[in-house]
Amino acid sequence: xxxxxxxxxxxxxxxxxxxxxxxxxxxxxxxxxxxxxxxxxxxxxxxxxxxxxxxxxxxxxxxxxxxxxxxxxxxxxxxxxxxxxxxxxxxxxxxxxxxxxxxxxxxxxxxxxxxxxxxxxxxxxxxxxxxxxxxxxxxxxxxxxxxxxxxxxxxxxxxxxxxxxxxxxxxxxxxxxxxxxxxxxxxxxxxxxxxxxxxxxxxxxxxxxxxxxxxxxxxxxxxxxxxxxxxxxxxxxxxxxxxxxxxxxxxxxxxxxxxxxxxxxxxxxxxxxxxxxxxxxxxxxxxxxxxxxxxxxxxxxxxxxxxxxxxxxxxxxxxxxxxxxxxxxxxxxxxxxxxxxxxxxxxxxxxxxxxxxxxxxxxxxxxxxxxxxxxxxxxxx
Amino acid sequence: xxxxxxxxxxxxxxxxxxxxxxxxxxxxxxxxxxxxxxxxxxxxxxxxxxxxxxxxxxxxxxxxxxxxxxxxxxxxxxxxxxxxxxxxxxxxxxxxxxxxxxxxxxxxxxxxxxxxxxxxxxxxxxxxxxxxxxx
Numbered sequence: 001x002x003x004x005x006x007x008x009x010x011x012x013x014x015x016x017x018x019x020x021x022x023x024x025x026x027x028x029x030x031x032x033x034x035x036x037x038x039x040x041x042x043x044x045x046x047x048x049x050x051x052x053x054x055x056x057x058x059x060x061x062x063x064x065x066x067x068x069x070x071x072x073x074x075x076x077x078x079x080x081x082x083x084x085x086x087x088x089x090x091x092x093x094x095x096x097x098x099x100x101x102x103x104x105x106x107x108x109x110x111x112x113x114x115x116x117x118x119x120x121x122x123x124x125x126x127x128x129x130x131x132x133x134x135x136x137x138x139x140x141x142x143x144x145x146x147x148x149x150x151x152x153x154x155x156x157x158x159x160x161x162x163x164x165x166x167x168x169x170x171x172x173x174x175x176x177x178x179x180x181x182x183x184x185x186x187x188x189x190x191x192x193x194x195x196x197x198x199x200x201x202x203x204x205x206x207x208x209x210x211x212x213x214x215x216x217x218x219x220x221x222x223x224x225x226x227x228x229x230x231x232x233x234x235x236x237x238x239x240x241x242x243x244x245x246x247x248x249x250x251x252x253x254x255x256x257x258x259x260x261x262x263x264x265x266x267x268x269x270x271x272x273x274x275x276x277x278x279x280x281x282x283x284x285x286x287x288x289x290x291x292x293x294x295x296x297x298x299x300x301x302x303x304x305x306x307x308x309x310x311x312x313x314x315x316x317x318x319x320x321x322x323x324x325x326x327x328x329x330x331x332x333x334x335x336x337x338x339x340x341x342x343x344x345x346x347x348x349x350x351x352x353x354x355x356x357x358x359x360x361x362x363x364x365x366x367x368x369x370x371x372x373x374x375x376x377x378x379x380x381x
Numbered sequence: 382x383x384x385x386x387x388x389x390x391x392x393x394x395x396x397x398x399x400x401x402x403x404x405x406x407x408x409x410x411x412x413x414x415x416x417x418x419x420x421x422x423x424x425x426x427x428x429x430x431x432x433x434x435x436x437x438x439x440x441x442x443x444x445x446x447x448x449x450x451x452x453x454x455x456x457x458x459x460x461x462x463x464x465x466x467x468x469x470x471x472x473x474x475x476x477x478x479x480x481x482x483x484x485x486x487x488x489x490x491x492x493x494x495x496x497x498x499x500x501x502x503x504x505x506x507x508x509x510x511x512x513x514x515x516x
Contacts, residue, residue: 131390131391133390133479136508137510138387138466139452140388140457141456144456197451199454200488248422250470
């Protein structure tokens with residue numbers, strides 16, 4: 001038994017993305033959730049499964065605010081930035097088992113106005129080992145923990161900072177076409193190369209934003225999805241993957257391979273599609289290098305060839321693989337990848353602001369904590 | 382040394398011998414008492430044979446550079462005065478890796494495979510951190 005086409009995205013919603021708010025994460029999460037439910041043509045009380053992103057609203061908040069009378073699932077998928085895509089697998093499983101009909105994935109955060117990343121990671125249980133052995137040395141934030149992965153890739157394969165810049169520049173170009181992106185002024189490779197160093201080889205423009213806002217997605221049983229407001233977006237394949245030594249990158253046998261490498265063959269096999277059939281890809285972009293590495297782990301090119309793959313605008317709307325058409329975490333907003341799922345659904349519905357012409361099949365990835373990965377492949381129904 | 386304002390470890394009974402070792406200028410690694418596999422960072426169970434019996438060995442202190450980063454931005458105010466600083470990922474001949482700051486090394490000279498040697502820096506009462514310098 002497979003989860004192939006066991007569920008479809010029926011609704012997506014977002015708040016305005018901001019850098020500065022006095023609102024609570026709960027309020028932002030509920031606003032985005034209401035938008036997603038409304039987009040599907042459902043009532044909030046129709047939701048019978050909840051998979052909220054960690055550290056935010058809990059099931060009790062939704063029951064209370066939405067008047068849900070018969071909630072059948074409250075779950076979380078604690079994989080950091082891979083959580084949102086991993087929760088698609090969880091949603092499909094409970095739908096296929098007949099437990100739920102409409103599962104709501106949601107996130108709300110004040111990453112800009114609330115605690116910043118260097119403070120937040122000190123409080124996360126999955127960073128406990130790092131907290132004892134690496135943070136006291138001054139290795140605290142993801143930029144510092146991931147930089148040695150990027151450096152190792154550069155040393156082994158000759159990957160360059162200008163290749164990272166290609167990703168930053170293309171992503172910003174896509175953000176410039178969005179009404180709801182926080183960074184819309186186009187940048188050049190020279191701008192990237194002149195941006196200040198954060199933790200070598202990662203410069204400021206290699207790093208994602210800290211953002212305030214919320215995003216949400218409704219996944220419905222296929223027999224219910226057909227009667228709702230929007231064209232359903234069918235999930236063809238989905239999988240999550242965890243890297244070796246998930247809680248300490250330092251100890252990982254191969255620093256240049258992520259958990260996604262384990263998930264990708266499973267999701268592609270389930271979907272029954274080839275890489276050449278992917279019209280658009282929303283790839284988790286906490287850092288430019290992480291996009292490059294995932295392109296390899298997804299199988300779009302061999303390990304070590306990601307640098308060449310991204311050159312010459314290959315990830316642009318007219319490139320060989322349009323990537324992060326909404327501007328991603330680098331330039332739209334850091335919504336931990338929930339905004340990537342929202343964008344993929346819009347692309348496959350044909351309602352995106354930077355639309356890939358006739359996009360029929362696409363994929364979305366998540367990457368989180370220190371290497372967890374998730375992948376979903378979808379098609380318009 | 383009294384006004385130490387950086388992050389400090391909170392050792393557990395499983396990890397305390399590592400920190401005690403550093404205070405004695407010894408780099409200690411946990412080893413499975415049944416199958417002999419060395420593991421780092423310290424933890425309760427051996428992933429090779431699932432034994433919960435462990436003892437500790439003194440590492441040679443030698444290593445080679447696996448990767449690195451040079452940090453130019455302080456993610457915690459206590460590290461601001463150290464900028465920029467080099468964080469090394471080091472392969473130990475015992476079969477594990479560790480992270481430590483570089484001492485006396487220039488970023489431009491760093492290479493994968495470069496030999497380094499552990500040293501010890503007492504940073505406050507009861508806390509010694511490992512560093513690596515040129516071998």
